[in-house]
Amino acid sequence: MALLRRDSLITRQLLRLVLLHTAWEVGSGQVRYSVPEESKHGTFVGRLAQDLGLEVAELVSRMFRMVSKGRRDYFEVNLQNGVLFVNSRVDREELCGQSPLCAIDLEVIVDKPLRIFHVQVEIQDINDNAPVFSVNEQNLSIAESLTLPGSRFPLEGASDADIGTNSLLTYKISSSENFIVEEETKEKTKSLVLVLKKPLDREEIPAHHLLVTAIDGGKPELTGTVQLVITVLDANDNAPIFNQSVYQIKLLENAPNGTLVIKLNATDMDEGINKNISYSFTNHMPQTIKKNFRIEQNTGEIRVKGNIDFEHMTLFEIQVEAKDKGNPPLVGHCKVLIDVLDVNDNAPELAVTSLSLSVREDSPPGTVVALVSVSDRDSGDNGKVTCSIPPNLPFQLVSTFKNYHSLVLAEAVDRERVSEYKILVTARDEGAPSLSASSSILVPIADVNDNAPAFPQPVYTVFVKENNPPGAHLFSVSASDPDLRENAFVSYSVVERSVGEQQPLSSYISVHSESGHIYAVQPFDYEELQVLQFQVSARDAGFPSLCGNVTVQLFVLDENDNAPAVSPPGSGRGSPGPELVPLSAGAGHVVGKIRAVDADSGYNAWLRYEVQEPGAAGPFRVGVYSGEISTTRALEETDGPSQRLVILVRDHGEPALSATATVSLSLVESPQAVKWDSRQRGGSEGPLVDMNVSLMIAICSVSGLFVLVIVVYVGLRCHPGPEVMCEPGKATVVCSSEVGSWSYSQRQSRNLCVGESTAKNDLMVFSPNFPNSAENGEHEKLQGAQVSLT
Incomplete structure (x- = not known):
């Protein structure tokens, strides 16, 4: 009978273990192995790489690693063949105690791409x-x-x-x-x-x-x-009897010392001394019971003596005996079962494993940053733990397996906005009141080259005087890059192009690659180049590198480096001879005109004519701005047979430059010729210009044309001209006067020849274009036209 009962009990326990094992196998969804306890080092457990679908040759390159939560390294993987083997002795009783199921959970992590596998090794009991x-x-x-x-x-x-x-x-x-x-x-x-x-x-x-x-x-x-x-x-034939053989008591853990658990009562039918009862624990009580409880000998009260911890012991079985004082004494027995009730007295435990030192700012959402495992020694709702992180962070916690979570990237991050994140992971149980634990994870963001160098303004305007020394520092540009290290190291270069007649830009300017300083390679000549527009490129050292450009407009400012050049209008019309001025000429009679030009611009090219020795001019004078030589009074025979005039032509530059022209005049009864002797800065003589017979016709023509020019000029002043862009080949200059300075202007020079002896003054016309409103986006320009009437 006892054997049948034992077999039935064994069958029921085996059936329960099979059902539990089947449910666990269906619900786990992971690779699972089993190995007997006490297995020696090197014992084969399973072909882990093959079962996970991994190539053995890639285990090292993909940084194969295995994590065991809160356990010693009981198992190890041979990276040469992918075999999981026993690394150290496993004692199931030490590891899991009396738990019917004993298993070690392992996390297998590989990179490139990052994958996480869950492996469970069941420790089989041996006898x-x-x-x-x-x-x-x-x-x-x-x-x-x-x-x-x-x-x-x-x-x-x-x-x-x-x-x-x-x-x-x-x-x-x-x-x-x-x-x-x-x-x-x-x-x-x-x-x-x-x-x-x-x-x-x-x-x-x-x-x-x-x-x-x-x-x-x-x-x-x-x-x-x-x-x-x-x-x-x-003798003594009546033993004490308890009112029930088994007492069941529920007791909260952490009950304070002296707490009454139960008061037992036994009765004895005998009389006298045989009826007196004393209570005690049986002699064979375990030390854990004697350590946590005590019984009052006379009253039968069982009270708490030590620390009652549900996590250490959930059930206490106490054997109590009641002994009378007969001779011999008789004993009654009962059993007290104390169920310890769990109290939420254990906070959750957090373990964080970081997978990498930093997260690249171009990492895609879903990138795993860290592994978080939580546990709670309590049971029931007191042991159910939820994990959370603060809101408004580009990260989220994803539950992966049982109490394991992965901290993953939820959205794109930008290192230039936030360089690192300090994430507080909080684990909270569902007890009342709930307990929590937290751990901080510092996630630095690694820089990638996602920002091109940027200049603070799109266009730089630079003014440089001509005749600058070679290698002179003209200007500096500076670009900033919010990236780090080599991604923010900026080098500068000029975007090469041709200037003028296929001249390379590098023959005019150069840029220092590190500082951004712009230097002149050669002196600038305003008469050849008025404006130089080019682009400077700033490139970082990232991979791939990024660059940004800026436009530099370099305006060459005119200096008075060209003296006036005198060109007699009569050269090339035959041999020059002495000029015979008729004695009958009255006051104001024009006998000739000196024409001079200056390669400079503005006031540097505005010429002034005067007789070098006014006392020797006699009855003649020269127009201050026209260069016309005319009589100041009627000629007389006492004026002599000839006159020699030295005309000084001077510009308005600082310092002023000049040239001279020598004119020889002969006083006769009839006009013959005028000889022009020109010297520039004390230079050689030029031919004389003959007076045209049709002088009167030319004067009338010039007068009519002058009136027409005045009308056109007035019309242009009333109607603004078109916008002029600064491009290579179009001379953009800076004009200045004695009454102030003007902004950028477009210089147009026209020589209108209306006669050789017309008594008219030079006309200097400047037509400024005032800037329009900021809404239409037009730039401020000023046009000027210099018209010389000769």
Whole structure:
């Protein structure tokens, strides 16, 4: 009968383990292996790389690594063949205690691309622990004759650290006519009892010495023994009796010392001293019970003595005996089962594993930044933990497996906006009140070259005087790049192009690659180049490199470096001869005109004519701005047969430059010729210009044309001209006068020849274009026209 009951119990336990294992296998969804406990180092566990679908040759290059939460490195992977093997001894009892399922969870991580696998290794129990009794000898006192057959006496059973069939114990007792041992199941526990088969006779056998053997269900089976000494007592025939054999109590963990658990009450039908009862724990009580509880000998009150911790012990089984004071004393027994109720007294535990030192700012959403594992020693709702991070961060927590979470990138990040993130991960349980724990993760953002160098303005305007020395510093440009290190190291260069008649830009200017300083390669000549527009490129050292451009407009300012050049209008019309001025000429009669030009611009090219020796001019004068030579009065014979005039032509530059022209005049009855002798800065003589016979016709023509020019000029002043862009080949200059300075202007020079002896003044015309409103985006310009009437 006992064997059948034992087989039925084994069958039920095996069925429960199979069902639990099947449910676990279906729900886990991961690679799972099993290995017996106490396996030696190097024991084969499984072909991990093959089962995960990984190439063995890529394990090192993909940074294959394995993480075991809160465990020693029980297992290791051979990176040469991808085999998972036992690294150190595993004791299932030390690792999982009496838990029916013992497994070690592993995280396998590979990079390029990043993947995370979950591996579970089940530790199989082996029968490596024999049944153990808490004492070597148990003593019982049983009264003779008064104890009826069938009476039951509780014994301290053995314990086995194994699980499953390896921990299923059966008991046998050495040969005896009076006693047998049985196991009885009450509530949640099993008890070993000694059953009396036949009444005792103290006179026949005063003491029984029996050997109780505990046998486990392992293969091979292991055994443990205890010596049972039964003393047969005489007389006192009523033992104390408790009102119930088993008491079930619920007690909150962390109950303070002195807390009353239960007050027991036993009664004895005897009288007198045989009725007086004292309470105590049985001698074979485990030390854990004696450490946490105490019993009042006279009252039967059981009170808390130590620290009751649900995480350490969830159920206490206390054997209590009530002994009367008869001679011999009789004993009554009861069992107190104390269920410890969990209190939320353990905060969650956080473990953070960072996968990399930094996150590139171009990392795509979904990039795994760190692994977070949480645990809570409490149970039920007190042990359910949720993880969270602050809102408004470009990260999120993704649950991966059981209590494992991955911190992943939720959206794109920009290092130039936020260079690093300090993320507070908070784990909170569902107890009342709830407890929490937190851990900070510092995530630096690594820079990528995503910003091109930028100049503070799109166009730079530079003014440079002509005749500058070669290598002179003209201007500096500077671009900024918000990236870091080489991504922000900026070098400068000129965007090469041709200037003028296929002259390379590099023959005019150069740019220092590091400082951005712009230097002149050669002196500028305003008469050849008035404006130079070019682009400077700023390029960073990133990969790939990025660049930005800026336009530089370099305006060459005119200097008075060209003296006036005198060109007699009559050269090339035959041989020059002495000029005969008719004696009949009256005051204001024009005898000739000096024409001079200046290669400069503005006031530097505005010419002034005067007689070098006014006292020697006689009856002649020269127009200050026209250069016309005319009489100041009627000529007389006393003026002499000839006159020699030295005309000084001077510009308005600073300092002023000049040239001279010598004119020889002969006074005769009829006009012949005028000889012009020109010197520039004391230079050589030029030919004289003959007076045209049709002088009067030319004067009339010039007068009419002059009136027409005045009308056109007035019309241009009333109607603004078109906008002129600054481009190579169009002379953009800066004009200045004695009454102020003007902005950029377009110079147009026209020589209108209206006669050789017309008495008219030069006309200097400047036509400014005033800037329009800022809404139409036009630039400010000023046009000027210099018209010389000769």
